Amino acid sequence: MLSPHPETWLCTRPEGLYCKPGDFFVDPVRPVPRAVITHGHSDHARPDHGAVLATHETLVIMRARMGKDRAGRVQQEIPYGEVLEINGVRVTLRPAGHVLGSAQVVMEWKGSRAVVSGDYKRRSDPTCAPFEPVPCDVFVTEATFALPVFRHPDPAEEIGKLLHSVALFPERTHVIGCYALGKAQRLIALLREAGWDRPVPLHGALMKLCRLYEELGVPLGPLEPATVANKALFVGNIVLAPPSAIQDRWARRLAEPVPCLASGWMRVRQRARQGGVELPLVISDHADWDELLDTCAEVQAPEIWITHGRDEALIHALAQRGQRGRALHLVGLGDDEIEDEPGGGE
Amino acid sequence: MSVKLFASLLESLVYTPSRNGKLRLLRHWFATAPDPDRGVGLAALAGELALKTAKPALVRDLVAGRTDPTLLALSHDYVGDFAETVALIWPERPGANQPPPGLAEVVELLELTSKADLPELIASWLDVLDASARFALIKLVTGGLRVGASARLAKTALAEWSGTALDEIEEVWHGVAPPYIPLFRWLEGKGPRPDPNGAPVFRPLMLAHPLEEKDFAALHAADWRAEWKWDGIRVQVTSGPGGARLWSRGGEDVSASFPDLAPSLTFHAVLDGELLVVREGEVAPFADLQQRLNRKAPGAKLQQQHPAMIRLYDILMDGEEDLRSLPFDARRARLEAWFARERPPLMDVSPLIPFSSMEELAAIRDGARAASIEGLMLKRADSAYVPGRVKGLWWKWKRDPLTIDAVLMYAQRGHGKRSSFYSDFTFGLWRGEELVPIGKAYSGYTDEELLWLDRWIRNNTTARFGPVREVEKELVLEVAFDAAQRSGRHKSGVALRFPRIARIRRDKPASEADRLETLMATIPD
Ligand SMILES: [Zn+2]
Ligand SMILES: [Zn+2]
Numbered sequence A: 001m002l003s004p005h006p007e008t009w010l011c012t013r014p015e016g017l018y019c020k021p022g023d024f025f026v027d028p029v030r031p032v033p034r035a036v037i038t039h040g041h042s043d044h045a046r047p048d049h050g051a052v053l054a055t056h057e058t059l060v061i062m063r064a065r066m067g068k069d070r071a072g073r074v075q076q077e078i079p080y081g082e083v084l085e086i087n088g089v090r091v092t093l094r095p096a097g098h099v100l101g102s103a104q105v106v107m108e109w110k111g112s113r114a115v116v117s118g119d120y121k122r123r124s125d126p127t128c129a130p131f132e133p134v135p136c137d138v139f140v141t142e143a144t145f146a147l148p149v150f151r152h153p154d155p156a157e158e159i160g161k162l163l164h165s166v167a168l169f170p171e172r173t174h175v176i177g178c179y180a181l182g183k184a185q186r187l188i189a190l191l192r193e194a195g196w197d198r199p200v201p202l203h204g205a206l207m208k209l210c211r212l213y214e215e216l217g218v219p220l221g222p223l224e225p226a227t228v229a230n231k232a233l234f235v236g237n238i239v240l241a242p243p244s245a246i247q248d249r250w251a252r253r254l255a256e257p258v259p260c261l262a263s264g265w266m267r268v269r270q271r272a273r274q275g276g277v278e279l280p281l282v283i284s285d286h287a288d289w290d291e292l293l294d295t296c297a298e299v300q301a302p303e304i305w306i307t308h309g310r311d312e313a314l315i316h317a318l319a320q321r322g323q324r325g326r327a328l329h330l331v332g333l334g335d336d337e338i339e340d341e342p343g344g345g346e
Numbered sequence B: 001m002s003v004k005l006f007a008s009l010l011e012s013l014v015y016t017p018s019r020n021g022k023l024r025l026l027r028h029w030f031a032t033a034p035d036p037d038r039g040v041g042l043a044a045l046a047g048e049l050a051l052k053t054a055k056p057a058l059v060r061d062l063v064a065g066r067t068d069p070t071l072l073a074l075s076h077d078y079v080g081d082f083a084e085t086v087a088l089i090w091p092e093r094p095g096a097n098q099p100p101p102g103l104a105e106v107v108e109l110l111e112l113t114s115k116a117d118l119p120e121l122i123a124s125w126l127d128v129l130d131a132s133a134r135f136a137l138i139k140l141v142t143g144g145l146r147v148g149a150s151a152r153l154a155k156t157a158l159a160e161w162s163g164t165a166l167d168e169i170e171e172v173w174h175g176v177a178p179p180y181i182p183l184f185r186w187l188e189g190k191g192p193r194p195d196p197n198g199a200p201v202f203r204p205l206m207l208a209h210p211l212e213e214k215d216f217a218a219l220h221a222a223d224w225r226a227e228w229k230w231d232g233i234r235v236q237v238t239s240g241p242g243g244a245r246l247w248s249r250g251g252e253d254v255s256a257s258f259p260d261l262a263p264s265l266t267f268h269a270v271l272d273g274e275l276l277v278v279r280e281g282e283v284a285p286f287a288d289l290q291q292r293l294n295r296k297a298p299g300a301k302l303q304q305q306h307p308a309m310i311r312l313y314d315i316l317m318d319g320e321e322d323l324r325s326l327p328f329d330a331r332r333a334r335l336e337a338w339f340a341r342e343r344p345p346l347m348d349v350s351p352l353i354p355f356s357s358m359e360e361l362a363a364i365r366d367g368a369r370a371a372s373i374e375g376l377m378l379k380r381a382d383s384a385y386v387p388g389r390v391k392g393l394w395w396k397w398k399r400d401p402l403t404i405d406a407v408l409m410y411a412q413r414g415h416g417k418r419s420s421f422y423s424d425f426t427f428g429l430w431r432g433e434e435l436v437p438i439g440k441a442y443s444g445y446t447d448e449e450l451l452w453l454d455r456w457i458r459n460n461t462t463a464r465f466g467p468v469r470e471v472e473k474e475l476v477l478e479v480a481f482d483a484a485q486r487s488g489r490h491k492s493g494v495a496l497r498f499p500r501i502a503r504i505r506r507d508k509p510a511s512e513a514d515r516l517e518t519l520m521a522t523i524p525d
Helices: A056-066 A155-168 A183-193 A204-215 A228-233 A249-253 A269-274 A289-298 A311-320 B002-015 B019-032 B037-045 B056-064 B069-079 B082-089 B103-112 B115-128 B131-141 B151-162 B166-173 B181-187 B213-217 B259-264 B286-294 B300-305 B328-342 B358-367 B447-459 B516-521
Strands: A010-013 A016-019 A024-026 A034-036 A051-054 A074-077 A084-086 A089-095 A103-109 A112-116 A138-143 A174-177 A200-202 A223-225 A238-241 A258-262 A279-281 A303-309 A324-327 B224-230 B233-240 B243-248 B269-279 B308-318 B347-349 B373-380 B394-398 B402-413 B422-431 B434-441 B461-465 B468-471 B476-481 B483-486 B494-497 B500-505
Touching: A051 A056, A056 A074, A056 A204, A138 A289, A138 A311, A155 A174, A155 A183, A155 A258, A155 A279, A155 B019, A183 A200, A183 A204, A183 A238, A200 A204, A204 A223, A204 A238, A223 A228, A269 B002, A289 A311, A303 A311, A311 A324, A311 B069, B002 B019, B002 B037, B002 B103, B002 B131, B019 B037, B019 B151, B037 B103, B037 B151, B037 B181, B056 B069, B056 B082, B056 B115, B069 B082, B082 B131, B103 B115, B103 B131, B115 B131, B151 B166, B151 B181, B166 B181, B224 B328, B224 B394, B233 B308, B259 B308, B269 B286, B269 B328, B286 B483, B308 B328, B328 B347, B358 B373, B402 B434, B402 B447, B422 B447, B422 B476, B422 B516, B434 B476, B434 B494, B434 B516, B447 B461, B447 B468, B447 B500, B476 B494, B494 B516
Parallel strands: A024 A034, A034 A051, A051 A074, A112 A138, A138 A303, A174 A238, A174 A258, A200 A223, A200 A238, A258 A279, A303 A324, B308 B347
Antiparallel strands: A010 A016, A016 A024, A084 A089, A089 A103, A103 A112, B224 B373, B233 B243, B233 B269, B269 B308, B373 B394, B402 B422, B402 B468, B402 B476, B422 B434, B461 B468, B476 B500, B483 B494
């Protein structure tokens, strides 16, 4: 028997991507009765759903960010790799390598398989499990950095650039703008890997999630609140803060701050310079151009659905490789990790 | 690795707004880069790298041969700058395992390689560099390198790094050439001082301090000489057997912008004076001179409509004789004698202003209202010509600024240390019921006033455009400025010289701010 094309059982609705036979949404943008959540970023994990299915880490993060009551009336954890049947649809979560707890949603129905990757990256990240490619009939991908100008350099090289600047300006504070979930912890882990063992002062908005990562078994070394009382700590140090704070009044407590921003967007000079960034760090938690194409090839899907981002270039390049691309134009994704951010969002 | 090192220096210079930060980066370059790359880099920074350049079309063709046209077009659309697009999109060649070229090697090979072989050479470099080095290379070979630092800044860093006075570096500068090996040897104490042997040399200028009330009280009329302070551009004229140059105040060669003055430079001397545009004996507004300065090769029409001349006020060298250690009075006598002897066309001597008391001089200053005069220069009769700003020898005594009460309209964040403050202010005056922006100011306020303004702006924002905030049209600022001039390029029809915030007029309602016609009426036709 021919298995049904995923088109017949997976579709887009105003709420988001909907699995018809399973009667659930993946990363819906408004409250729904049943949702599978790929990861804790606020454009994917929204409050007030009925039942929520996600990894343990994602649920912990959701509860911390939106409160226990709003992270789903029923909250069901499922470990990576375990199969759950929902109305005949076999659902499995596989690591996406994006942030702690991030997962791809693998759905199988009548022998046809679709994988919704959420956000993902392919570089090694000491703070989360690596991406696992799953062969499928339809692969649903993001396209945040889907232009061939986006090729992320080795993050260790970017950290080297940062440490070189710290050595050159030992009396100043390097303040790195980064989002609170994932990027901050990965930066700290990368710094530790590079041998940076000083206490890292953190803006108040980052502290909670860093503590949470540590509770979930990701060691980050000594951290301190970047309060005015801790001023002595700032000289020659690396401080982490949300992107909106690095140029704001908050940064006045620091010692002649050097504003840095860690983001895949920093690859483009104009983007970097717009925000008054003095040290752009090209460190991203998303796949770059080559990784998007390689991943699409690895999962061997004849059809690639694109949730959001620069779909035009990706569809063009996929066509040349014999894969059919289709833009879903899902709204509300990829624009929420930022508020007043100089470099744009991820 | 040196193209990469140089590229990262350039990148850091572009991103680092503060002068001190740039100096730090440059000193680090001089201390760590190997020869001859170190000197080639210095030449690129100082704008003295004469390079055979390739046409942008060469790079366009190269990248077209290696990328998909649709993806290239989409990428160019997104990035904006074509060179940057190429640098980012250039496909890395796995296995292109040669070492990246050195900076000096690049410059040398560009010179030696035939036009036909150039594309392949450049492509082979692009294959082995990273994105930021590819960007620097493309800009370098197509002649579009912007370095984010001036020649003066590079030399200042050289002085700081080597512990040699900047003046001494300036003195030898025009006797050395890229890659400056003898210069570096001398600066590192390993070789003799390079000899500038007869080539035209910029000699650092003597500068004046602003005269303040307390200094004025101590001045005795008999010790001082007075001249008008002209609103032009300070220049040093160097002419002799080795050639002739016009140097700007910072030691930049501006000769190319003023070819009409070249026939006058047939003498052998070094002179100090003011470059002006003068029509029928009247000094034209500063904006007219600026148009000349902006053109590297001005057309005949521009030269004719904006005729340049030099008003001399000092002489540093007469032939080979160095006059700088003579007192002012003696130099002035030498200048007048030299001028009577040479009679160079398109030059005159700035007159001394006779006065017998400081009170009389103050009255003369207050009476000067022509836009071409900024005030007075006071020079000590017995002062030698000393480079730099030595206090108590030369004073600039600007006439009191003019002021208007304007309404704050927009504010923008500043740069560097001020990047967290709204510190750049656009203000306007009333024309009928409407406010017309007439200028921008980013100085004049105290730290406390800046804090207050910053808070006021954040609390009274009505709209935001990127880094700019539009604010409630409620706050009156007293704006001081040196002169107002008519300007066709501004919507308001007027341009202010050196506007700055004199006071915040919290007491004054916006409706009582000044009107545009009032300001226009003060400008002589
Ligand atoms: Zn995400
Ligand atoms: Zn996202």
